Amino acid sequence: MTLIGKRLETQLHDKKPLYTDSEAKAEAERCLYCVDAPCIKACPTTIDIPTFIKKIASGNTRGAAKTIFDQNLLGHSCARVCPVEVLCAGDCVYNAWEREPIAIGRLQRFATETSTAPGQKPLYVAKKNASPKKVACVGAGPASLAFAGAMALEGHTAVVLEKRAVAGGLNTTGIAPYKLHAEDALHEVDWVRGFGVEIKTGMEVDADSAKKLLAEFDAVFLGVGLGADTKLGIPGEDGAGVVGATAWIEAMKLDATTPSTKDLRVLVVGGGNTAIDVARECAQLGAADVAMVYRRTEKDMSGYEHEMEGARVEGVRLVSNSIPVSVVRDPNGKVTALRVARGEQGKAVAGSEHDLPCDLIALAIGQSKLHELAKHFPGVELDAKGCIKADPATGQTGNAKVFAGGDAINGGKEVVNAVADGRNAARTLIARFTAKA
Amino acid sequence: MADLSIDFAGIKSPNPFWLASAPPANTGEQVMRAFDAGWGGAVWKTLGDPIVNVSSRFGGVDLGTYKMMGFNNIELITDRSLETNLREIREVKKRYPKHAVIASLMTETKEDWRVLIQKCEDAGVDGLELNFGCPHGMCERGMGSSVGQEPKLLTEITSWTKEFAKTPVLVKLTPNTGDIVEAGQAAVHGGGDGISLINTIKSIIGVDLDRLVPLPRVGNASSNGGYCGPAVKPIALHLLAALARDEVAGRVPISGIGGIGNWKDAAEFIALGSTSVQVCTAVMHYGFRIVEDMIDGLSNYLDSRGMKSVNELRGRAIPGYQEWGDLDLSYKLLAKIDPKKCIGCQLCVTACNDGAHQCIFTGNEEKSRPPHAHTAGKAKPPSPFPIGLHAGNRVPWVDEPECVGCNLCALVCPVEGCITMEETPSGLPKETWNERVAAGRGKIPGGIHD
Incomplete structure (x- = not known):
């Protein structure tokens, strides 16, 4: 399938663009080349990170890519989507030293992206198997x-x-x-x-x-x-103006007819990484206001701290200890607010209901x-x-x-x-x- | 502030920092800017019959992201007319009478030397430096290092120049020789008033792997050049010290050259016997401005040591430069790893295991020593087991009975002060190899004839 039209996602640009050769080399040179390296242990696919980084430093980018792909065939997307802050880079010994950890994700992107770019010689050729299954x-x-x-x-x-x-x-x-x-x-x-x-x-x-x-x-x-995205099961939830988070993200990425959230007031219900993603995406698309509504306190959120920090930089607010009660709509059915109750330990406090005005509600409470x-x-x-x-x-x-x-x-x-x-x-x-x- | 002024065989200079004879000292305009920046002297780009240069001329070796850790060149002596150079020297000396201007010279016949020396001295130079070191181009024509490599020729040409010179004569030596002391003595025997060293080291800086042509590339070829920059400092320090402690060569002042880029480098050269130091590559890399920190840093260092003059530092490390056979075999160091500073990279573990003496381990359990270990039994982890402030249970430990105190772990450790080498009483009386041999104990069992 080819992607058609000016999809909303094309408005959002790489936060961590591809390194140039010299940027990659400079970053790779910082790597200490640890023994029994903690970064490898922190990688679910146990990529030999110090080895691939040394190969980038020596100019052997193709070899670096092979080191990555031998453990992780999807090393390119992982390089770009892995929460390295809590995986490999999170365990980099530089953290203990209070220095910036090695940008492992960006180095991995450099090796994998440049080595699989159109026109590059194939890194792998499928074996001939005498008894294929x-x-x-x-x-x-x-x-x-x-x-x-x-x-x-x-x-x-x-x-x-x-x-x-x-x-x-x-x-x-x-x-x-x-x-x-x-x-x-x-x-x-x-x-x-x-x-x-x-x-x-x-x-x-x-x-x-x-x-x-x-x-x-x-x-x-x-x-x-x-x-499918889980629903809250509250009155007013069904109908336009309330979307499931992953459904909305998919539409934003693939369907050029999806309306932008520019100038809208958006509420995202949930405290996980999908909720943060939606909030950041809406904020970056130019929403007038983006707030995450979460039933407990910030420290209970399952979303990553570094992602929440990024969201805040982009203007996302967090409304914690708030439990959705109903979706408020005007006589035409248009969403005007999310009615929430104050939460204590995740339980609604009776009589504490109040409205959070909004134009769009995204539900990111699981699938x-x-x-x-x-x-x-x-x-x-x-x-x-x-x-x-x-x-x-x-x-x-x-x-x-x-x-x-x-x-x-x-x-x-x-x-x-x-x-x-x-x-x-x-x-x-x-x-x-x-x-x- | 300590007094940095020096007197080099009669050549006065406000500080020991001189530009070496090289591209930064090619013209009067450059030399005057260097003096304005703080340089105490300059050895002019070598004068002689002008030459023609090639393009390109320089090559560099980078170490990681540090550029020009090593550097080489295939540029020759001055390509400007003698008259132009002399006019500029005259102007510089007129405007900077207190700075040292030394003419580096290279020519062939005795008559040529006479004329060249007279013209330079008429222009007002404070001294002369005989370029017997250049290892590329000029040596093919019988000059430069081809003189420095022939002690008899070196003595003879030096003695010619002394017949004509009224100003002090420095003899610049090449490191491309088997025995630097022989060359240094030859310079003194020829009447040289001082020695400069090192000139550059004969080298090929690299190979262009796309074209498969050595570097720096001139069309489809290159030539061996002269290697310099930070990488050559240890070689220069050794050759300097070898001369400085020699009875004959050590009689004359030495101008130290080779990889000097800051005040610390300079202080090391001075401690091993240099009276002045000459700098080229660092200036080519960063400009004349580096001298400000050289002056400031050296002065602060001297103050911190309670030295009133740079002359008090000169030669102070020479007595510590001994023959290996005179080192104390009973002196003992042990590696200590500070768990508070360790970051758990474990570079020391692999360095010791693969590259040294297999005595650094991890993990809180007894470890098998290698079969060749000197100590019987298993290596025991320290008790209490060190738990790192940053590195937790990744802090390695040293099997002290097996540690030979080689320094490797401390050298590879990226954290300042994390691994220290601590003096430990060996319980043995001081004894050198030479003493053992003298006492008839120079034979170690397990030799070729055992």
């Missing part, structure tokens, strides 16, 4: 792409089924544009497709097709992510789980939270042929966690296939 993925997000890419490079047949018209999962539909634009996510999808991965969009898997997949393929990987899909695969179980049960080290579910990873098993973590899951499942299967062959 067939694997299918449900969902074309980071977990599936990491899985399918690794399988394809081993010479297996990898088919990815995506219900949307566009592949890439949240990388394409959900990442804040100032980190990653949809076209860059699709460029990465194309790069993985180049290994021989077949991606079929517009393919929703139901009970029948699940049965067929199990019959036709040697293994199936479920990288289905999460479902539903895709219970139904799992049921189509016999043996695959769900945990108490509705996530697919799978061993994160191997991706193995209750069905020997079925693997799973990403948000579908962890309830919603980072892209890098999804990539780790997909990679681990691929390594498990490759070892199994090799042993049998």
Whole structure:
């Protein structure tokens, strides 16, 4: 699929643009090249960070990219979307020294982006496998792409089924544009497709097709992510002017007909990273006012501190200890306010209701789980939270042929966690296939 | 403020900082600006029959983001007419009578030397420096380092110049020689009043890996050049000290050259026997203005040491420069890691393990020593186990019985003062190798014939 029209996300620019050669070299030279490096341990895909950084410093950018991709095939999107502040860079020894940690994300972007740019020689060529197996993925997000890419490079047949018209999962539909634009996510999808991965969009898997997949393929990987945005369940919620956060982000990134939030008063309900993303995106689009409405105190928020700090710089306010009660609409049905009650320990205090005037409300209080899909695969179980049960080290579910990873098993973590899951499942299967062959 | 003025074999200078004979001292206009900036003297770009230069001429070696850690050039002596240079020298001396202006000279026949020296002295120079060091271009024509590498020739030409010179003669030596003391003595035997060293080191600065041509590139070729800059300082310090402590060569004052970029470098050269110091690369990199900190820093250092004059510093480190055989074999250092300062990078661990003596470990458990260890049993972690202020349980520890006090860990540690080398009584009386040999204990078991 190609991206059409002047989509809203094109108004938002990279916060951390691609380094120039000399910027990358200068930053790479700062790296101490630690032994038993804490940054590697903090990376869910255990990229050998000091090694790739030294390669950038020596001018071996291609080698640096290979060091990254060998552990993480989606190293380019991870470079741009990883919360390095709480992962690799957060554990950089420079922090202890009260110095600026190495900009690992930006260096990784430099290596991966320059080495996979159009016109560059391929970094990988898929192996010829004497006894190729067939694997299918449900969902074309980071977990599936990491899985399918690794399988394809081993010479297996990898088919990815995506219900949307566009592949890439949240990388394409959900990442804040100032980190990653949809076209860059699709460029990465194309790069993985180049290994021989077949991606079929517009393919929703139901009970029948699940049965067929199990019959036709040697293994199936479920990288289905999460479902629709959760609703508050309060009066007035349904109708124009109240949007689900991930649905709105997807429209902002992909649908050129989405109206801008410029000059609007926006309330974002929630305290997680998706809530912060929406708030920042609205603020950057020129909203008149953006406030996050959260039921508890700031320190209870699951969103990252560094993201909230960034949001504040962009003018986002936080209205804490506030619990939505109803959406107030005028006689024409237009949203005029969100009625909230004061919260104490997350509980509404009776009689404390008041209105927060607004034009648009975005709900970022979580996403539903895709219970139904799992049921189509016999043996695959769900945990108490509705996530697919799978061993994160191997991706193995209750069905020997079925693997799973990403948000579908962890309830919603980072892209890098999804990539780790997909990679681990691929390594498990490759070892199994090799042993049998 | 300490007195920085010097008297170099009769050449007076308000401070020991001179521009070396090189591009920064190419013209009168530059030299006068340098004097305005604070330089005490200048050795003029080498005079002789003008030459023709090539393009390009310079090459650099960067270390990380530090530019020009090393530098080389294939530029020759002055390409301007002698008359022009002399006119400018005359003007400089007229306007800056208290500053030292020394003419660097290079020519061939005795008659040429006579004429050149007379003309320079008529122009008012305070001294002469014989360029017997240039390792590129001119040496192919029988001049520069080709003289400095032949002690007899060096003595002979020096003695010619002394026949004609009324001002002091400094002999500039090349480091491209087997024995610098031989060259230094030859200069003194020829009557030289002083020695300058080092001239640049014969070098190829690098290779253009796209064109596969050495650097600096002149079309599709290059030539060996003269290496200088911060990288050559240790070589220069050694050659300086070797001369300064020599009975013959050490009789004359020495002008130290080689990688000097700040007052500390200068102080080290002076402590090893330099009377003046000459600077080129640092000026080519940062400009004449660097001398302000050189003067200020040296002066502050002398004040802090209670020295009233720079002359009190001169040569103070020479007695500490000994033969290896005279070092105390019983002296013992141990590495100490400060858990308060450690940031947990563990560079010391791998440096010691791969590059030294396998005696730095991590983790609070006993560690197996390598099979070649000198101490029996396992290495025991310190008790209580050090928990770092920043690095937590990543702070490494030293297996002291195995530590030879080599310094490597302290050298690789990025944190100032985190790893210190502490003196530890070895329990042995002071003994040098030479003493052992004299006492008949110079044979160590396990040799070639054992």
